[in-house]
Amino acid sequence: MNILFLLIGCSVLIALIFLGAFFWANKTGQHEDTYTPSLRILFDDEVKEKPKE
Template identity: 75%
Template sequence: MNMIYFLIGCSILLALIFLAAFFWATKNGQHDDTYTPSVRILFDDEIKVHDKSEKCDEDHI
């Protein structure tokens, strides 16, 4: 029975740590912008510019 009290105490302590981390993240602005990350994946790739010297001849392929 003592082990159950110990585990309940540990779980409450862990829950309080996660709650404190959530409030800390909210205070520091972690959850302010919810729109940009959802569209950032659409524009992730950069446009690649190919030089004419790197272009292979299509006749030899």
């Protein structure tokens, strides 16, 4: 029974850490640009010509 209380406590602690990381990411503007990633995938790889021998 004691291990159950330990596991519940650990899971609540991990959940609070992830919640804090989520709020930190929102505060620093991590989720503000939603348009650029959709364009970046289109122009990610440039076509490189093979050198002629």
